[in-house]
Amino acid sequence: MAMDVCGLLLDEAPDAFVVQSPEGIVLHWSRSAESIFGYVANEVVGRDLLDLIVPADRADEERSMRCEALETGFAAIESLRRCKDGSLVFVSISAKTVGDGQGRPQYLIVCKKDVTQLKVMRDAKLVDARYSKLLESMPDGIVLINASGRIVFANSQAEAMFAYEAGRLRGLPVEALLPERLRGGHVAHRSAYFGQLRTRAMGMGLELYGLRQDGSEFPVEIGLSPLETGEGTLVTSAIRDITERKRIERALHEKNVELAKANAAKDRFLASMSHELRTPLNAIIGFTGTLLMKLPGPLNEVQEKQLRRVQSGGQHLLELINDLLDIAKIEAGKVELVVEPLDCRTVVEDVAATLRPAAEGKGLAFAIEVVDESLRLSTDRRAFSQILINLVQNAIKFTERGCVTIRLARRIEGELALVEVSVRDTGMGIGDEDLQRLFAPFSRITPRSGKFAEGTGLGLHLSQKLAGHMGGRITVESAPGVGSTFALVLPEG
Amino acid sequence: MSVAVRILLVEDNPANLELVSYLLEAAGHIVLIAEDGRQGLELARKEPPPDLIVSDLRMPVMDGFEMLRHIRMDATLNDVPVIAVTAFSMSGDQTRVMLAGFDGYISKPIVPETFVSEVEAYLKAGRRKAGPPADP
Numbered sequence: 155m156a157m158d159v160c161g162l163l164l165d166e167a168p169d170a171f172v173v174q175s176p177e178g179i180v181l182h183w184s185r186s187a188e189s190i191f192g193y194v195a196n197e198v199v200g201r202d203l204l205d206l207i208v209p210a211d212r213a214d215e216e217r218s219m220r221c222e223a224l225e226t227g228f229a230a231i232e233s234l235r236r237c238k239d240g241s242l243v244f245v246s247i248s249a250k251t252v253g254d255g256q257g258r259p260q261y262l263i264v265c266k267k268d269v270t271q272l273k274v275m276r277d278a279k280l281v282d283a284r285y286s287k288l289l290e291s292m293p294d295g296i297v298l299i300n301a302s303g304r305i306v307f308a309n310s311q312a313e314a315m316f317a318y319e320a321g322r323l324r325g326l327p328v329e330a331l332l333p334e335r336l337r338g339g340h341v342a343h344r345s346a347y348f349g350q351l352r353t354r355a356m357g358m359g360l361e362l363y364g365l366r367q368d369g370s371e372f373p374v375e376i377g378l379s380p381l382e383t384g385e386g387t388l389v390t391s392a393i394r395d396i397t398e399r400k401r402i403e404r405a406l407h408e409k410n411v412e413l414a415k416a417n418a419a420k421d422r423f424l425a426s427m428s429h430e431l432r433t434p435l436n437a438i439i440g441f442t443g444t445l446l447m448k449l450p451g452p453l454n455e456v457q458e459k460q461l462r463r464v465q466s467g468g469q470h471l472l473e474l475i476n477d478l479l480d481i482a483k484i485e486a487g488k489v490e491l492v493v494e495p496l497d498c499r500t501v502v503e504d505v506a507a508t509l510r511p512a513a514e515g516k517g518l519a520f521a522i523e524v525v526d527e528s529l530r531l532s533t534d535r536r537a538f539s540q541i542l543i544n545l546v547q548n549a550i551k552f553t554e555r556g557c558v559t560i561r562l563a564r565r566i567e568g569e570l571a572l573v574e575v576s577v578r579d580t581g582m583g584i585g586d587e588d589l590q591r592l593f594a595p596f597s598r599i600t601p602r603s604g605k606f607a608e609g610t611g612l613g614l615h616l617s618q619k620l621a622g623h624m625g626g627r628i629t630v631e632s633a634p635g636v637g638s639t640f641a642l643v644l645p646e647g
Numbered sequence: 648m649s650v651a652v653r654i655l656l657v658e659d660n661p662a663n664l665e666l667v668s669y670l671l672e673a674a675g676h677i678v679l680i681a682e683d684g685r686q687g688l689e690l691a692r693k694e695p696p697p698d699l700i701v702s703d704l705r706m707p708v709m710d711g712f713e714m715l716r717h718i719r720m721d722a723t724l725n726d727v728p729v730i731a732v733t734a735f736s737m738s739g740d741q742t743r744v745m746l747a748g749f750d751g752y753i754s755k756p757i758v759p760e761t762f763v764s765e766v767e768a769y770l771k772a773g774r775r776k777a778g779p780p781a782d783p
Contacts, residue, residue, distance in 0.1 A: 424737070425735070425737060428734070428735075428736070428737050429705060429734040429735055430734075432734035432736065432754075432755050432756055433660060433663070433734045433755065434662075435755075435756045436660075436662075436663050436666065436734065436755040436756040436757060437660075437662035437663060437666055438756075439756040439757075439758075439759070440663070440666040440667075440670075440756060440757055440759050440762075441662075441666055441759075442759075443758070443759025443760055444666070444669060444670065444673075444759050447759065447760060449669070449670075449673045468756075472756060479737065483737075
């Protein structure tokens with residue numbers, strides 16, 4: 155059988171054969187050219203390859219190769235060409251001029267050999283020799299890509315991340331590591347990046363996903379940086395699997411939403427509880443009041459005495475509700491302090507003026523002792539007064555004879571200047587055992603006279619919590635039978 | 648106060664309704680009664696308008712805030728002071744109530760000994776001029 159050597163060579167040789175006019179118009183486009191570049195003959199014949207497969211940044215190179223071939227008869231370069239699908243291939247190009255017999259060039263015979271994989275192997279060899287130890291020691295997955303977008307190196311972290319066996323990533327287009335839907339855009343991104351090389355930090359840019367060999371996806375963060383080698387520029391891509399971080403972020407976000415909801419529910423509950431507890435108390439306190447005002451008619455002595463019991467019971471319940479709600483608010487972090495500069499002495503005198511009648515009504519002396527003038531505080535006036543009122547009321551309540559003294563002084567602790575507002579009484583005093591649990595809710599001092607003093611049992615607990623909220627504390631010193639001193643200590647300034 | 652005035656009381660809780668109306672009537676005032684905001688609004692619009700409206704806030708059908716909005720949009724009720732008597736008495740509640748455009752605020756439980764004089768003081772003060780207007 156006769157062998158059609160010409161046909162075989164033209165169509166079946168692995169390299170692309172192109173016949174061009176001296177002006178660069180394609181006259182023949184071989185079958186292997188079709189398979190390398192993706193364009194069929196009738197898309198190419200009659201056109202200039204500069205408009206088809208030569209990337210813009212390689213156009214000058216292509217033109218000078220043609221000139222050289224026309225002038226000297228031969229030229230050869232290695233360059234990049236763009237296929238119909240946008241991917242880039244490395245080609246080794248040789249061009250020869252064929253004359254018309256009268257010394258004028260008639261055709262350019264151009265042979266293009268796809269050396270993409272050879273180039274990968276060359277780059278890989280270079281990277282392996284110089285950088286593989288360094289890149290293997292990185293905690294992130296590292297993938298190096300050459301200008302054709304082929305992977306020339308992947309460290310074992312990257313192989314594990316994308317579930318490839320050792321060495322199997324080498325030579326693949328980097329788009330193989332991306333989900334299908336992101337590939338098209340990526341080719342353009344990649345070309346743009348090679349056109350304008352710069353280091354880009356991890357996590358900048360868009361939400362990215364990696365594609366494992368088994369087709370599953372995972373969220374990634376990618377950092378890019380150029381790496382110059384003698385054989386051209388490579389791009390180093392550091393890849394981090396952020397599945398776990400995303401999961402934690404999502405969990406945190408969900409937790410935050412949940413917490414905000416729980417917080418809002420707690421607010422609503424507190425507001426409702428306050429409202430619902432006060433509503434029936436309104437009738438109890440109100441009608442007891444109308445009866446005691448004798449609006450409906452006269453009362454006998456027993457009725458009046460018993461109604462006073464109902465009244466004070468109602469008042470007590472109201473105080474309990476107020477204190478409990480205050481504590482609940484402090485514990486829920488709902489107490490907003492309005493911090494303003496205060497002149498201690500003025501506030502103390504205001505509180506003293508309110509409570510002096512109660513002390514003197516019991517026959518107690520009542521005094522203010524100002525040790526240091528012009529002590530200034532930056533704190534919430536209402537909270538400050540509330541604590542002071544509580545301490546002074548307690549002092550009056552537990553003192554049968556003698557005096558209650560409010561003392562205003564500066565106290566130095568190390569480098570700290572503190573303001574100490576103390577309330578001293580000459581009352582029954584507090585035993586060691588009671589001192590231990592004085593600030594606990596509903597704690598009562600062991601009675602000596604056989605009955606507990608009135609009160610909610612929440613006052614000191616609330617005051618101590620409030621003081622803590624204000625950045626201070628309440629201290630106590632006491633000796634049974636001698637008296638007690640409670641002090642509110644706050645930072646001066 | 649020597650002259651009897653007509654006070655519209657809006658309150659859904661029967662015991663509190665009885666208590667407040669009892670106190671106001673004992674002081675010689677004429678008390679009109681409504682059990683929610685909608686009833687209150689209907690009653691307020693009957694001629695002649697009341698001299699003062701005393702209203703609870705949390706009520707079924709129409710609450711005190713909504714009733715106030717309707718009242719403030721009604722030209723014939725423009726001069727009638729509206730005061731809130733409410734068990735919303737946590738910190739911030741009074742500000743919230745006054746910002747909504749009420750002319751006065753009394754918290755529950757009320758103090759029966761002073762309640763009537765508080766109401767009369769608000770009546771005497773009349774419509775509050777200062778402060779922001781009611782929400783539209």
